Amino acid sequence: MRMTDKIALITGGSTGIGKATAVRFAAEGAKVAITGREKAALQTAAQEIAELGGQVIWIDGDVQYKVDVDRMVDTVLSHWGTIDVLVNNAGICSPASFLEIEEAEWDRHMAINLKGTFLTGQTVAKVLVKQAKGGSIINMSSVNGLAAEKDQAHYNATKGGINLLTMSMAIELAPLGIRVNALCPGFIETRLTxxxxxxxxxxxxxxxxxxxxxxxxxxxxxxxxLFMATNDSRYMTGHCLVVDGGQLIKLS
Ligand SMILES: NC(=O)c1ccc[n+]([C@@H]2O[C@H](COP(=O)([O-])OP(=O)(O)OC[C@H]3O[C@@H](n4cnc5c(N)ncnc54)[C@H](O)[C@@H]3O)[C@@H](O)[C@H]2O)c1
Structure with a gap:
């Protein structure tokens, strides 16, 4: 068990990458709080994790609203008294060509992917600083934060922003014992893809x-x-870890 008694908050934790991460952390002994906007999916995922023997709570909330983020974090603290790990995973992707991206779609991507990562990251970081026992924050970026994909200008911009936000958080929080890294997945089978x-x-x-x-x-x-969350990566911060089957290294 590599996360015994660690408390992890995972946004967008009812489906896809977030859910798989919650399952993995719980199997390693962590207590996991999964959050998201879809109550039924959260309930189902929490039940599955509990049936596997995991300790889990679910909290509905939208990462683009500070009031929701504050409530999510307060709920975790009232249940378990502490937070050790945040996985800033909630995100959307709705492709459109650059010339056709509507202002509202641009704003929606920025609000959920980039502002949501900032709000949740800052709120949890304040808790981690107060606790003064370190912690790990993992921001879910993408290979689209490192290279541009056609018809994804708004999504690419949010993920590029997340990478620089990760480095910015890392340099300010490192002296306080808090590590912040980004994960850059390539093409992963989820409902997003x-x-x-x-x-x-x-x-x-x-x-x-x-x-x-x-x-x-x-x-x-x-x-x-899991690697980013645990001591296995203890000398790593501000890093953007690519996990993409080699997609990004190939020119054509
Ligand atoms: N699937 C891929 O190929 C891939 C590649 C790179 C990065 N990612 C990133 O991984 C993350 C998870 O995506 P996924 O592929 O598992 O898809 P997914 O749609 O299964 O997961 C996204 C989750 O975020 C939640 N969410 C969306 N908007 C939210 C909001 N406003 N507030 C709270 N929760 C919200 C959804 O309910 C869902 O649970 C995203 O940030 C995505 O950009 C995915």
Whole structure:
């Protein structure tokens, strides 16, 4: 058990990468709080984790609103009294060509992906500083934060912003014993990527851009998140860890 009695808050924890991370952390002995906007999905995921023997609570809340973020963090503290790890995972991606991105869609991506990461990160960081026992914050970025993908200008910008936010948080929080790192997944099979997976004409050629020749699965990102959360990565901060089957190293 590598996270015995650690308390982890995972935003967007009812589905995909967030849920796999919650399952993995719970299997390693952590108490996990999963949050999100979909109550039914949160309930189902929490039940699954509990049936596997994990300790879990779920809290509904929207990361773009400070009042919700404060309530989520307060709920974790009232249940377990402390927080050790934050996985800032909640995010959306709704592709559109640069010339057609509506202002509202730009704002929605910024509010959820970038502002949500800031708000939750700052709120939890304040708790970690007060606790004065260290901690690890993991921001879910993307390979799209390191290279540009067509029809994703708004999403790319949020993930690029998350990478610099991660470094900015890391330099200010390192002297206080708090590590902040970003995870940059490549193409992972979740409902976010389902539209492409369900389009065989497009998915086949897309897989050829990945040297390992396949999509990743959420559990492969959860394993990297576990590394970031634990002492195994104790001398690492401000790092953007790419987990992408080699996609980013390939020119064509
Ligand atoms: N799937 C991929 O290929 C991939 C690649 C790189 C990065 N990511 C990132 O991983 C993260 C998780 O995505 P996923 O692929 O598991 O998809 P997903 O849709 O299953 O997960 C996103 C989660 O975020 C939650 N969420 C969305 N908006 C929210 C809000 N305003 N407040 C609170 N929760 C909210 C959703 O309810 C959902 O549980 C995202 O940040 C995404 O950008 C995914």
């Amino acid at each position: 389902k539209p492409l997976i369900d389009n065989p004409g497009a998915f086949g050629p897309y897989l050829q851009t990945i040297p390992m020749g396949r999509a990743g699965v959420p559990e492969e990102i959860a394993d990297a998140a």
